[in-house]
Amino acid sequence: MSEQQPKDSRPGLGLTGFASGHALESVPAPTEAELRLLERAVGYLGGQRLALLTGAGLSTDSGIPDYRGPDAPPRNPLTYQQFVGDPDLRRRYWARNHIGWHHLRHAVPNPGHAAAVVLERRGLLSGLITQNVDRLHTDAGSVNVIDLHGRYDHVVCLNCRSGFSRSEVAGLLQELNPGYLEQVRLDGGIAPDADADIADTESFVVADCPVCGGMLKPDFVYFGENVPKDRVARAFSMVDDAGALLVAGSSLTVMSGLRFVRYAAKAGKPVVIINRGSTRGDPLATLKIDMGVSTALTWLAENLPDLPAGGQNGAD
Helix, strand or coil: CCCCCCCCCCCCCCECCCCCCCCCCCCCCCCHHHHHHHHHHHHHHCCCCEEEEECHHHHHHHCCCCCCCCCCCCCCCCEHHHHHHCHHHHHHHHHHHHHHHHHCCECCCCHHHHHHHHHHHCCCEEEEEECCCCCHHHHHCCCCEEECCEEEEEEEECCCCCEEEHHHHHHHHHHHCCCHHHHCCCCCCECCCCCECCCCCCCCCCCECCCCCCEEEEEECCECCCCCHHHHHHHHHHHHCCCEEEEECCCCCCHHHHHHHHHHHHCCCCEEEECCCCCCCHHHCCEEECCCHHHHHHHHHHHCCCCCCCCCCCCC
8 A cells, every 4th residue: 555645744734643732933033142052053054055954942842842852751752673573562552542642633834944944045055954744844834944854744663664644543543442531641741752641551453554563663763763864975975075064953862863974074064053051062163152053043133144156166
């Protein structure tokens, strides 16, 4: 069965399974201290194309909880090995995700996503690499996007590799577990990956692949799983084609994102990091700005100068 898009998967709806609140519609102006840092950023970033790397801190203004922000609770996410190797943990995962999906399904892009679109349309980006799986960059209108960790609106069969929309799988789970959504009580919060805090998972029935009966898995990279090599190569190419790297909303805790900071810094390219709280890449940053990501990107999209005639890239 080929992948089918849900009927309501139009741009702007964001069928991600995440949002816990309404998206921020406007951003506050930078403070005087933040403005001075942003002006310094223009000195490093202006006049050249940028590779933009985004993380969970960008999507918090869409109501999606952060993984590792200052206010994020500690998490112990399921690993790929646990998902494929333990039927009980896999059942628990799908039960909690089924609840989380229906609580948090209508995330929409925020002004930070809109600012990334402006940067791209102005020709200031060599490309956009996102660690987020919420596909909100695509919903917002960004075109040249690498979803480094995959996308949450896709589900794949690990046996026959058939693909399905997440909404389609939600329908299968609803048929197999009638009344479950109405009967199960949410005991706590919902994590960024739609992992709902519920206790009653023992009776949940997991959906198998409708094509071959194989194991279904959300089509994003789990802890303990590698990012596909071709995807990583394309991301490095974006950094090669840029004169600087701009990181927005990532703690850079995992190597999948940190590697691009190390790569750009080794090449002598400016690295500007915008994030609430410290990041693993701070020692390598040319400039670190601790502030709201949507505010910063909106300001940069309005104030970075146009490229010189003929443009500029990392090879110039």
